[in-house]
Every structure is written in structure tokens, then in C-alpha cells.
Amino acid sequence: MPLEIAQRVDAKGLSCPMPIVKTAQAVKLMVSGQLLEVLATDAGSTKDFAAWCKTTGNELVESSVEGGVYRFVLRRK
Amino acid sequence: MTAVAEPAMPAYDAPIAAPAPEVPAHEHEAKPHDILIICYSGELEKTWATMILATTGAAMGAKVRVFLTFWGLQTFVKDQKRITGDNVMQKMMSAMQRPGVSHRKLSKMNFLGMGPWMMGKLAKQYKVASPKELLQLAQEMGVEFMPCQMTMDMFGLKPEDMIEGMGEPVGAATVIALMTEGSAPLFI
Numbered sequence: 001m002p003l004e005i006a007q008r009v010d011a012k013g014l015s016c017p018m019p020i021v022k023t024a025q026a027v028k029l030m031v032s033g034q035l036l037e038v039l040a041t042d043a044g045s046t047k048d049f050a051a052w053c054k055t056t057g058n059e060l061v062e063s064s065v066e067g068g069v070y071r072f073v074l075r076r077k
Numbered sequence: 078m079t080a081v082a083e084p085a086m087p088a089y090d091a092p093i094a095a096p097a098p099e100v101p102a103h104e105h106e107a108k109p110h111d112i113l114i115i116c117y118s119g120e121l122e123k124t125w126a127t128m129i130l131a132t133t134g135a136a137m138g139a140k141v142r143v144f145l146t147f148w149g150l151q152t153f154v155k156d157q158k159r160i161t162g163d164n165v166m167q168k169m170m171s172a173m174q175r176p177g178v179s180h181r182k183l184s185k186m187n188f189l190g191m192g193p194w195m196m197g198k199l200a201k202q203y204k205v206a207s208p209k210e211l212l213q214l215a216q217e218m219g220v221e222f223m224p225c226q227m228t229m230d231m232f233g234l235k236p237e238d239m240i241e242g243m244g245e246p247v248g249a250a251t252v253i254a255l256m257t258e259g260s261a262p263l264f265i
Contacts, residue, residue, distance in 0.1 A: 015203050017129050056138045
């Protein structure tokens with residue numbers, strides 16, 4: 001069963017700290033358990049999103065990169 | 078059954094312990110994982126660092142407070158203000174370095190504004206949010222900005238000179254209290 005994405009953030013082309021800031025803003029509007037998909041091109045984002053999830057307690061469900069686009073699926077805690 | 082040792086009774090003439098000194102209450106009470114940025118400098122690059130760290134801290138769920146003092150406070154004067162202060166010297170100070178977040182200079186390679194202009198161009202090209210945009214985001218995300226009362230007085234700044242959403246002016250004691258309570262301090 002594919003994961004049901006409740007919310008999407010397109011942070012492609014944006015530099016630090018905007019992908020994280022936009023993600024935090026989006027997550028705030030979601031309810032617990034919902035999934036958020038984030039697309040980014042910032043090369044630092046793999047580490048940044050892992051750190052963000054670790055600190056905030058949200059779950060990093062998926063983290064992948066394809067053709068220079070980083071894709072993260074996060075579950076709101 | 079074993080005998081339980083009775084706690085020793087204090088001698089009747091033992092001095093009465095002085096009550097613990099009352100810790101003066103202050104409205105900003107810090108918890109570990111809070112972040113406290115002392116925004117002291119007014120240069121473009123340092124303003125940028127302050128704004129990036131403040132917004133990221135807020136995005137990571139930390140309570141972020143920014144204490145605005147000396148040149149750092151000038152950044153938080155309204156952009157459209159040209160001259161601030163009451164006396165000649167205060168007015169001259171603002172004339173020599175225009176206040177406001179959009180008028181920051183680089184500490185190096187300023188070249189009469191060429192440096193900041195190039196930085197702005199590069200930032201746009203690489204989609205780096207400007208200090209002004211980040212400041213607005215920080216305010217939306219609940220970052221608390223605390224102006225320094227002493228700097229307000231020394232530069233003759235009035236509450237109406239400052240951008241909207243500033244907190245009450247405070248002093249160094251508030252800042253130190255926040256540090257001792259466990260805020261991670263940053264001096265920028």
C-alpha cells in the first residue's frame with residue numbers, strides 16, 4: 001500500500017535554512033500521524049532533515065535522492 | 078525486627094538555617110534546549126547569521142530569544158527611518174550608519190555598498206532568503222526579540238522607531254539569568 005501523503009513542500013532551489021523552515025511551518029498545520037513529503041535540492045538536506053527529525057521527534061519515514069532532488073517523507077509526531 | 082535509628086534531633090540552640098534567598102522572578106524563564114542569541118553586531122554577514130540560526134532554531138522546536146544590543150539593535154529600527162536620536166551626536170551616529178535591516182554593510186569588502194549589492198545578487202541567484210525575509214519568518218515562528226534598554230537610551234531610540242513585534246526592553250541581568258537557566262548562548 002503506498003503511503004498517503006497529506007501535505008507536500010516543494011523546497012527545490014531553496015537554500016539553507018528555507019527547506020527546514022518551510023517544513024517546520026507545514027508540519028505545524030498537520031495532525032499527528034500525517035505524512036509530509038518534502039522535495040529539496042540543497043545538498044546539505046540529507047543531514048539536515050535527519051537532524052531536524054531527531055531533534056523535533058518527528059519520524060523520517062523515507063529519505064532518498066534522485067537526479068539531484070532529495071525526497072523526504074516525514075511523519076508528524 | 079531491627080531497630081530503626083532515630084534521626085538525630087538538632088540541638089535546641091542550633092542556629093536556624095537562613096531561608097534560601099529568593100530568586101528574583103523574571104518573565105523570561107529558560108529551559109535547557111532554549112537558544113539565546115546576543116545580537117551585538119550590525120554588519121550584514123552577522124545579521125544574516127543571526128537570522129538563519131534564529132529561524133532554524135525555531136524550526137527545530139527550540140524557544141529562541143534574541144537580545145538586541147549595541148550595533149545589533151540598529152538592525153531592528155524601521156527601514157524607512159533615516160535619522161534617529163534626540164541629540165546631535167545620536168543623530169550623527171544614525172546618519173553615519175543608516176539603521177534598518179535593509180541597510181546593513183559588510184565588515185569587509187563593503188566598497189561603498191558594492192559588496193552588499195553583490196551579496197544580494199548572489200543570494201537571489203542561489204535563492205538564499207534575505208535577512209529581512211528571515212526576520213519576518215522568525216517573528217512568525219515565535220522568535221522573541223528583546224531590545225537592550227541601555228542601547229535604546231544611549232542611541233536615543235524610541236519604541237516607535239523600532240519595527241513591530243519587539244518585546245519589552247530588558248537588561249543584561251535578564252540575559253545572564255537565561256544563560257544560567259540553561260539557554261545555549263550565542264554571541265554574534
